[in-house]
Amino acid sequence: MNLTNRSVVVVKKEMTFLEKLYLPAILGGMWITIRHLFKKKATVNYPEEKRPMSKTFRGHHVLKLDEQGRERCTACGLCAVACPAEAITMVSAERKPGEEHLYREEKYASVYEINMLRCIFCGDCEEACPKEAIFLTDRLVDADYKRGTFVYGKDKLTEKPDKPIDVSPRQTKEVLEFKKNKKFAHNN
Amino acid sequence: MEWILYKTILVVCVFGLSLFVAMYSTYAERKVAAFLQDRLGPNRAGPFGILQPLADGVKMFMKEEIIPQNANRWLFVLGPGIAMFTACMTGAVIPWGKDFVNAEGVHFPLQVTDVNIGLLYLFGVVSIGVYGIMIGGWASNNKYSLLGALRASSQMISYELAMGLSIIALVMLSGTLSVGEIVEQQQGWRWNVLYQPLGFLIFLICAFAETNRAPFDLPECETELVGGYHTEYSSMKLGFFLFAEYINMFISAAVISTLYFGGYNFPFVYKYITDPLWVSVVSFVVTMMKVSFFIFVFMWVRWTLPRFRYDQLMHLGWKVLIPLSIINILITGVVLLVRNL
Amino acid sequence: MNPITEYTFYALSFLSILSGLMVIFSRNPVHSVLYLVLTFFTIAGHFLLMSAHFLAAVHVIVYSGAIMVLFLYVIMMLNLNKQPEGWSNFLQGMFWVFPSGLLLITLVGVLRAGSDMMTGAGKNIGTVENLGRVLFNDFLLPFEISSILFLAGMVGAVMVGKKES
Numbered sequence: 001m002n003l004t005n006r007s008v009v010v011v012k013k014e015m016t017f018l019e020k021l022y023l024p025a026i027l028g029g030m031w032i033t034i035r036h037l038f039k040k041k042a043t044v045n046y047p048e049e050k051r052p053m054s055k056t057f058r059g060h061h062v063l064k065l066d067e068q069g070r071e072r073c074t075a076c077g078l079c080a081v082a083c084p085a086e087a088i089t090m091v092s093a094e095r096k097p098g099e100e101h102l103y104r105e106e107k108y109a110s111v112y113e114i115n116m117l118r119c120i121f122c123g124d125c126e127e128a129c130p131k132e133a134i135f136l137t138d139r140l141v142d143a144d145y146k147r148g149t150f151v152y153g154k155d156k157l158t159e160k161p162d163k164p165i166d167v168s169p170r171q172t173k174e175v176l177e178f179k180k181n182k183k184f185a186h187n188n
Numbered sequence: 189m190e191w192i193l194y195k196t197i198l199v200v201c202v203f204g205l206s207l208f209v210a211m212y213s214t215y216a217e218r219k220v221a222a223f224l225q226d227r228l229g230p231n232r233a234g235p236f237g238i239l240q241p242l243a244d245g246v247k248m249f250m251k252e253e254i255i256p257q258n259a260n261r262w263l264f265v266l267g268p269g270i271a272m273f274t275a276c277m278t279g280a281v282i283p284w285g286k287d288f289v290n291a292e293g294v295h296f297p298l299q300v301t302d303v304n305i306g307l308l309y310l311f312g313v314v315s316i317g318v319y320g321i322m323i324g325g326w327a328s329n330n331k332y333s334l335l336g337a338l339r340a341s342s343q344m345i346s347y348e349l350a351m352g353l354s355i356i357a358l359v360m361l362s363g364t365l366s367v368g369e370i371v372e373q374q375q376g377w378r379w380n381v382l383y384q385p386l387g388f389l390i391f392l393i394c395a396f397a398e399t400n401r402a403p404f405d406l407p408e409c410e411t412e413l414v415g416g417y418h419t420e421y422s423s424m425k426l427g428f429f430l431f432a433e434y435i436n437m438f439i440s441a442a443v444i445s446t447l448y449f450g451g452y453n454f455p456f457v458y459k460y461i462t463d464p465l466w467v468s469v470v471s472f473v474v475t476m477m478k479v480s481f482f483i484f485v486f487m488w489v490r491w492t493l494p495r496f497r498y499d500q501l502m503h504l505g506w507k508v509l510i511p512l513s514i515i516n517i518l519i520t521g522v523v524l525l526v527r528n529l
Numbered sequence: 530m531n532p533i534t535e536y537t538f539y540a541l542s543f544l545s546i547l548s549g550l551m552v553i554f555s556r557n558p559v560h561s562v563l564y565l566v567l568t569f570f571t572i573a574g575h576f577l578l579m580s581a582h583f584l585a586a587v588h589v590i591v592y593s594g595a596i597m598v599l600f601l602y603v604i605m606m607l608n609l610n611k612q613p614e615g616w617s618n619f620l621q622g623m624f625w626v627f628p629s630g631l632l633l634i635t636l637v638g639v640l641r642a643g644s645d646m647m648t649g650a651g652k653n654i655g656t657v658e659n660l661g662r663v664l665f666n667d668f669l670l671p672f673e674i675s676s677i678l679f680l681a682g683m684v685g686a687v688m689v690g691k692k693e694s
Contacts, residue, residue, distance in 0.1 A: 026493065033224045033492045043228040263563075304656055308586035315594025319566070322598065326559060326605050334605060341602050345595055365657055 053138050055169045058121040060139040061114055061157055062165050064132065066104050069161040072133035073112065074105035082128035087118035105131070112157060116141045116150040126170070127179065135167040198300050202279045210434035211241040213483060217434075220487040248427035256420050260327040267324025268421065268428035274317040275435035281306040281367050282442045285452050285472035289464045298472060299368055306367035307355060310443060311348070314398060318344045320432065321400075321407060325417035336416030339498065340407035343397055346505035347404075351394035353513035354387040357520040358447060371451035379450040386516045388448045390509050395440040397505070400433060402490040406498060441482035442475070449478050538578055545571035558604045562597060569593045583657045 018024055044051055066072050075092035093110035095103045102108075125134050144150065159165050215230065215238065222229030230237035255264055285298035303309055318341050325337020361383055362370045374380055381388045397404040408416030415421075418429045445451060452471035461467050496504070548571065551564040569592045576585035664672050 029492045030488060033488065036226055037220075037223045039226055041223075041228050042226045045228070045231070263559075303582065304658075305582045305586045308583065308590065312586050312589040312594060315590050315598075318594075318598055319601075322601055322605070323563070326601075338602060338605060341598050345598055348595070 057138040058123050058136040060116075060137055060141050061119075061125070061152075062135050062137050062139075062167065063112065063154065063158045064135060064165075064167065065159050065161060068101070068104075070100075070102060070104040071108055071158065072104055072131045073109050074107050074131055074133070075109035075112070076130065078128040078130060079125035079134055082124040083119075084122060084124060085118045085120045087115045087120075088125060089113050089115075109154070112154050114152050114157065116152055117147065132171075135165075135170055137165055137167065194296065195300065198298070199280070202284070202300055203276055205284075206276055206279050206435050206438060207431075209438045209479075209483075210431055211245070213434040213438060214244060214430075215241045216483065217487050217490075220484065221491050224488070224491045245427070248424055251423040251426075253423040253425070254420075256329060258329045259420065260329070263323045263327035264420075265425070267320050267322075267327060268425045268432070269320070270323060271317065271320025271432035272428045272435075274313050274320060275432040275439070277313045278310055278436075278439045279442070281309050282439070282446055283368050283371050283451055284442075284475055285468050288468040296468075297368075298468060302366055302368035304364075304366050307359065307365045307370075310367070311352060311355075315344075315348055317398075317432075317436070320429075321417045324421065324429065325407075328417075328420035330420050332413045332415070332419045333417050336407045336409075336413050336419070339409075339413075340400060340417060343400075343404065343406060343501060343505075346502060347394040347397035347509070350390055350505060350509035350513050351398065353510060353517060354384075354390040354394065355447075357387045357513070357517045358384055360517070360520050360524060367446060371446050371453065374450040374453050376453065376455045379448065379453070381448040384448065384516070384520070386512065387520075388444075390513050390516065391448065392444065393504075393509060395444060396486070396489065397501075399436045399440050399486075401437060401486055403493040403496050404501060405490075405495060406501060409495060411495075437483060437486050438479065441479045441486065444482050445475065445478035451475055451478075534578060537574070541571045541574045541578070545575070559601065562601050562604055565600075566593050566597045569597065580656075581660075583660050 064072050075090050077090065077092075080086075080088040080090060089111070090109045090113070091111040092107050095106050095108055121136060123136050126136055141150070218240070219229040219237075221227075230240040233239040233243045255261055280300040281303060283297070283299035283302070287298065288296040290296065321340040322337045325333040325335075325340070328334075358370070358380060359365060361380065362373050364370060364373075370380070396402075400407050406416075407413075408418060410416075413419070418426055421429060452475045454474045457470060457474065458467060461470055545568050548564045548567040552561045552568060555561040555564060569588065573585040573588045573593075576582075576588060
């Protein structure tokens with residue numbers, strides 16, 4: 001089957017005089033390369049110029065805070081169960097009196113780690129979360145020199161109260177509707 | 189005394205020019221490579237990346253200097269030195285422009301020296317150039333380096349023959365070995381390439397081989413020999429080898445344009461320019477334009493053609509180019525005889 | 530002879546004799562070859578002093594540029610690092626005293642015969658034009674015969690190379 005009409009069957013035959021000279025072939029090659037000199041360049045000058053990202057790009061996770069600046073996560077572990085790459089680990093703790101302004105639920109995650117080297121950015125954690133606590137954002141995971149630094153803890157994951165991260169593109173009506181239907185979930 | 193001063197200044201200028209052009213050839217090479225591959229090339233250091241060669245040079249200086257333990261220290265240092273030295277020497281006999289004649293009628297030539305054996309001088313220096321590579325490759329005490337050195341030597345000797353033979357036809361045509369006179373003979377459109385197309389082609393191919401440029405870059409062939417003769421080199425010694433290659437390319441381009449493309453001659457130009465200073469300036473610019481074009485051709489070919497296999501290289505040199513250049517000599521001789529009858 | 534030429538002559542002579550001796554006394558064959566190259570350069574310098582430009586250039590191209598590169602090539606290929614030692618080698622070496630003595634006598638004879646030729650050398654004796662004129666007018670037959678000798682040598686080399694197949 002031909003995928004393109006450009007395939008040529010290899011024939012082993014005596015070369016003609018012109019072919020033996022190689023010069024026409026060389027000049028042909030040089031003609032091809034010189035045309036590329038004037039073609040539009042494919043390079044994107046990255047820091048100045050950015051490729052348009054999909055609205056629903058799945059990058060660096062965020063642990064959302066609620067309207068009063070409290071952590072939404074209740075350490076239920078559904079995200080860890082849903083994760084196909086087993087990238088998420090957490091340790092739960094009980095909220096002490098006087099910490100109501102920090103944690104919304106009575107149980108919270110004292111340690112919440114995502115191994116960014118394992119994570120495949122599928123978004124299943126986000127889908128599994130019953131508390132709307134974890135979202136994938138359009139931020140990129142930074143490069144680093146050491147493996148250990150890619151295990152992101154709460155310090156890197158939790159949203160800062162003064163710098164809220166907008167996740168509304170990932171919370172469209174359709175998504176919310178979809179999340180209501182338990183039977184669609186991967187981990188039912 | 190003034191004469192010596194002028195010559196000294198000229199030598200320094202030619203030396204500086206060689207280094208400058210070689211420096212920017214590295215930049216041009218990367219830019220041309222990028223553009224031929226639909227990329228942009230270096231564009232971070234300075235506007236359009238024009239400070240890139242400086243950055244590269246600083247990097248080369250800052251790198252750690254390593255001399256392998258079992259290397260022959262003296263020769264290891266001598267190798268890049270010879271490569272650089274011979275590369276810089278060739279610029280002496282190339283006329284970079286028309287003589288500047290001041291009001292008192294004193295000639296200030298833009299050629300360091302117009303010896304009557306200019307072409308032979310060129311050949312002599314080019315043939316010594318291989319010692320830098322050979323000594324460097326051998327002294328590294330590394331098999332890859334040694335193989336690179338051996339390849340370089342056999343390749344350069346093979347192609348020197350064809351190169352010399354192609355030049356002989358040119359010498360028969362012009363009747364002189366002085367580069368200055370050869371250029372003077374090519375006024376207007378009477379460029380040698382029109383009389384010696386085959387000789388030019390052979391010379392061009394040999395120039396590629398002599399400068400170890402792709403498609404003849406077997407001495408430093410990365411895919412087979414790691415880095416070839418400069419595998420063990422680092423820091424500025426490596427820089428010298430790379431730099432020597434670019435100077436060689438510049439000089440080759442200059443030789444091609446002076447011998448076959450009329451050097452500073454360009455049709456119609458000198459009819460309209462009479463001021464002696466401007467004549468010199470324009471002739472220099474014309475030369476440099478031709479040289480730049482040929483440097484571009486060197487790069488253009490490098491980023492178009494794949495590397496030869498070693499037996500193909502030898503086959504091309506000994507069984508194709510040498511017979512062809514002998515035929516070229518024969519044809520030239522016959523034509524000259526017939527015209528003189 | 531002006532003093533600069535004279536000093537250059539002495540410097541070149543000293544260098545050429547020194548490097549010639551180093552060719553013999555170097556223990557490493559590669560060093561020997563490199564010293565030999567240096568010797569050739571100094572001899573080319575002597576040619577230049579005698580204003581024989583053409584000879585100097587050809588000397589550098591042919592001897593330093595081609596023949597010595599081949600020498601170096603072969604020595605690098607063979608990787609001759611072991612030193613021959615022992616009494617029998619000394620005897621072998623002594624064997625060569627006889628032919629080299631003959632060569633020395635011949636050279637001295639030639640130099641004695643040619644010493645009066647050197648005085649008559651003009652300034653332009655060695656330029657390409659004059660050399661070409663002498664070679665193709667006065668010495669045409671010997672020149673052509675020597676070229677036939679070279680051809681014979683080349684054919685012989687090809688024959689030796691082809692023998693195996």
